[in-house]
Structure formats: C-alpha cells, structure tokens
Amino acid sequence: MTKRKFIQLNRKWHRYLGAVLGIQFLLWTLGGLYFSWTNIDEIRGDNLKQSKPSLSISDDFVSPSTFLNTGFTSEDNVQSLELTTILTNPIYRVVLKTTDGVKVKLYNAKTGKQRLPLTEDEAVQIAKEGLKISANLTNVEYLTETGKHHEYRGRPLPAYAITFAKPANTTIYVSPEHGNIQTFRSNKWRVFDFFWMLHTMDYEGRDDFNNLLLRAFAFFGLFTIFSGFSLFIITSKTIQKSFFRKK
Template sequence: MTKRKFIQLNRKWHRYLGAILGIQFLLWTLGGLYFSWTNIDEIRGDNLKQPKIALDVSSDVVSPSTFLNAQFTSKDSIKSLELTSILEKPVYRVVYKSNDGTKVRLYDGKTGKQRLPLNEKEAVQIAHEGLKVSANPTSVEYLTETGKHHEYRGRPLPAYAITFAKPANTTIYVSAEHGNIQTFRSNKWRVFDFLWMLHTMDYEGRDDFNNLLLRAFALFGLFTIFSGFSLFIITSKTVQKNRFSKKSKEMGK
C-alpha cells in the first residue's frame, strides 16, 4: 500500500469512527459532569432519611431458639438472623435458604410468634418514620414484579412504593417481607440512573460495566486515537522537514 492510499484510508476510518465515537464521548462527558457536580448524598436520598432509633431491649425478648427449633428443619440454611424493630416493636428478621430459594420470615421479639408481612397501612407508617421532612403521601403502589430498568430493580419483592409530595418529592420503597425501608428514589436519582446507563452502555440492565458494547467502543476509541497520531506524524510538515534534514545530513556524510 502506498503512502497516499494509507493516508486516505486512515483519514476515512478516522473521520467515521470519530463521528460515531464523538457522540458517545459527549454522553460520557455529560454524565461525568452530572456525577461530579451533584451531591451523591442527595441522589441516594440520605438527606431525607431519618436516623434510625436504637432498639430498646430493656424489656425481655425471647430467645431465637423459641422459633428456630420449632419452625425450621435441617434442610433450611439460616443466612442471617437480626433483632430489629418494626413500628417500635422488637422483631426478629430471619433470612434463610430452602429448596424454594431464599426467603424471609419475621417473628415477634416478645412472643416468638411469626409475624405477617407488612400491610399497606404499616408500610406507609414505616415510610413516614423514615422520612426526615414532613410530607404527605400522594400514591401507594404494591409491587410484585419489576423489570430490568425499574428503579427498584434487584431488590426484595413484594414491596410498597410510597410517593411523597414536596418538600420530599421522593418515592420510598418498603419491603413487605423484610419489614423495612429498602431505598429512596427521587428525580435526581432517576437522572443519575439514566446517565449511568449511557455511561456504562448497558442498555439491558444498566449495571454491567463489562458488557461487549463498552469494550468494543473502548477499542475503537484507542484505534481512533492511534490513527489520529499516525496521521499527524505522516502529514506534519515539521516532522517531514526534520526527517528530510536528517536524511540530507546522512547523505552529506
């Protein structure tokens, strides 16, 4: 391949790849600006979260063996056992694995009796308790399934989505079976999540940073950069002039 044809081909690839990659580089830059210029605590909703009150265990609570021995078999594998509180009452939360997968049970801390999952009224109360500011709920939705792009994806179901008006302007997700707040979601988080999807280029699930599309664009980016360097070196008058001067001196010797 002659030098002229190489330059023409290099310029063609550089131009088209630059146009395609330029759009993605712009999206990466916009996302980076938003990530660096926003407060991550506000995006996560930490500024709206009421600090959890420490559990008062001055009154007696039953031993976990009260319900563990009676309601679990050798086929059940206990993953975690936690003494917590639900609406100011002590509750044991047991996460275990059985033949049907991972499950959760709640037990009354004083009686050892199994507690039913949260109802809507209890979920709204818990959401109110976890909210630092005073706001009224505008809607309550009971979720039994979510898609890959849902803002509550990958978290325990079923759950209640309780949306609050200003000044909160946020949706609090409360797990029915875990009996606790799982996460806060606001418009700032939704913008963050959308830009994060564009940043990772995972248009299927949004959270995979090792997808093939991202890897391909990274390689194309390197190719575009190196092709630009090679074009600069080959077509630069200064570089060519220096090479010509060096050759002339070598021939003069």
Template sequence: MTKRKIIQYIRKWHRYLGIVLGIQFLLWTLGGLYFSWTNIEEIRGEHLKEKLPFPQSSIGMVSPNVFLDSHFESTDSITSLELINILDEPIYRVVYSSPFGKRARLFHASNGKPKASLSEKEAILVAMDGLNKQAGVTQVEYLIATGKHHEYRGRPLPAYAISFAKPINTTVYVSKEYGDIQTFRSNAWRAFDFFWMLHTMDYEGRDNFNNFLLRAFALFGLFTILSGFSLYIFTSRIFSKKSLK
C-alpha cells in the same frame, strides 16, 4: 500502497469513527458532569432518612432458639438474624435461603411468635417513620415483579412503592417480608440512573460494565486515537524532514 493512499485511508476511518465515537464521548462527558456536580448522598436519599432508635436492652426478649427450631426446615440455610425496630416494636428478622430462593421472616422479640408480613397500612407507617420530613402520600403501589429497567430492580419482592408529595417528591420502597425501607427514589436519582445507563452503555440491565458494546467502543476509541497519531506522523513536516535526512 503509496503514502498518499495510506493517509487517505487512515483519514477516512478516523473521520467516520470520530463521528460515531464523538456522540458517545459527548454522552460520557454529560454524564460525568452530572455525576461530579451532584451530591450522591442526596441522590440516594440520605438527607431524608430518619435515624431510627435501636431496641432497648431493658425490653424483655426471648432467645431466637424459641422459633428457629420450630419454624424452619432442615433444607433452609439461615444467612442472617437481626434484631430490628418496626413501628417501635423489637422484631427478629431471619433471612434464609430455601429451595424457593432467598426469603425473610419476622418474629416478635418479646415472645418469639411469628409476625405477619407488613400490610399496606404498616408499610406506609414504616415509610413515614423513616423520613425526617413530613409530606402527604400521593400513591401506593404493590410490586410483585420488576423489570431490568425498573428503579427498584434487584431488591426484595414483594414491596410497597409509597410516593410522597412536596417537599419530598420521593418514592419510598418498603419490603413486605423484610419489614424495612429498602431504598429512596426521586427525580434526581432517576436522572442519575439514566446517565449511568448511558455511561455504562448497558441498555439492558444498566449495571454491567463488561458488556460487548462498551468493550467495542473502547477498542474503537483506542483505534481512533492511534489513527490520529498516525495522521500526525505521516503529515507532520518534522517527521518528513527526518525521513529525508
């Protein structure tokens, strides 16, 4: 193969790959600009969170042994036990793994009796308590399942999605079994999530950096760069003069 044909072959692949990769590089750049020009704390809703008080030690509380021995099976594996505050009441939350998956149960810290999972009314009050701004509730949705693209993906179910009006314009997700706010989701977060999907090129689950498509584009990008260097070497007068000496 002559030098001219090699140059034509490299230039052809460099041009076609440049078009395809250029689109993705543009998406990566737009995503990078959005990530760098936005406040991640605001996207996560940190600026809306109200710091809830911890249960006071002066409140009489029973030992967790009161309910651990009588309400769990030998096959249950307890992964955490926390003392939390739900609507100004101290509550023990036990997270455990059972044959049916990861679960959570609530118990009144004052007497060790089981507390029912949050009702819709309680979930709304929990969401309001967790906000440092006041706003009206526009919608309440009860979730028992979510897809891979849902904004509440990968978090405890069932849950209540409680949407608030201006000035918050945010959906607060409250877990029914865990009894607390799991996350905040606003339009800013949804835009971030969309650009994140474009950035990772994981169009199925959005969070997998090891997907085949991203690896392929990384290799194509490397090939495009190397082909560009090759074109420079083959067409550069400097290298041509050196080869004639």
C-alpha cells in the same frame, strides 16, 4: 501501500469513526459532569432518611433458639439473623435460603411468635417515619414484579411503592416480608440512573460493564485515537523534518 493512500484511508476511518464515537463520548462527558457535580448522598436519598431509633439493651428479649428449633426444617439454611424494630416493636428478622429460594421470617423479639408481613397501612406508616421532611402522600402501589429498567429492579418483591410530593419528590419502597424500607428513589436518582445507562451502554439492565457494545466502542475509541496520532505524526512537517535530519 503508498504514504498518500495510507493517509487518505486513515483520514476516512478517522472521520467516520470520530463522528459515530463523538456522540457516545459526548454522552459519557455529560454523564461524568452530572456524576461529579451532584452529591451522591442526595442521589441515594440519604439526606431524606430519618435516623432509626436504637434498641435498648435493657429490654428482655427471647433467645432466637426459641423459634429456630421449631419453625424451620433441615433444608432451611439461615443466612442472617438481625435484631431490629418495626414501628418501635422489637423483632428478629431471619433470612433463609430454602429449596424454593430466599425467604424471610419475622418474629416478635419479646414473645418469640412469628409476625405476619406488613399491611399497607403499616408500610405507609414506616415510610412516613423514615422520611426526614414533611411531604404529602400522593400514591401507594403494591408491586409483585418489576422489569430490568424499573427503578426498584433487583430488590425483594413484593414491595409497596409509596410516593410523596414536594419537597420530597421521592418514592419509598417498603418490603412487607422484610418489614423495612428498602430504598429511596428521587428525581435526582432517576437522572443519575439514566446517565448511568448511557455510561455503561447496557440498555437492557444498566449494570453490565462487560457488554459487547461497550467493549466495541472502547476498542474503536482507541483505534480512532491512535489513527489521529499517526495522522499528526505523518502530516507534521516539523516531525518529518526532525526525523529526516536525524537520518
């Protein structure tokens, strides 16, 4: 291949790839600007979270063996056991891995009796207590399933989606089985999640960095960069003169 044909072919590939990749590079840049200019604590909703009161060590709690020896089968494997509170009442939260999947059981820490999952009223009260600022309640939804693009994806179900108006503009997700707030989702988080999807190019689940599309764009991006370098070197009179003088 002659030098002239090589330059023409390189320019053609560089031009078309640059046009296609340029759109994605622009999206990556816009996402990077948003990521770097926003406070991650505000995106996570940490600025809206009320600190949880600590348990008093002077309280008389029953031993976990009270219910561990009677309420489980040999096939149940305890993944975690946590002493916490539900609406100021001390409870044990036991996460189990069973043949049917992961299950959660709640026990009264003072009596050892199993506690039922949260009611809607209790979930709303927990959400209100977990919100640091004052805001009106606008909607309560009971979720039994979520899609890959749902803002509550990948978290325990069922769950109550409890939405508050301004100045919070936030949906708090409460798990009735875990008896706690799972996450906060504000408008800032939703914008972040949208740009994150564009950044990872995972348009199915958002979090897969190993998807084929991202790999292809990364490869063609390198090809475009190297083709630009080669065009600059081949067409630069200064470089050509310096090279031939050394020869």
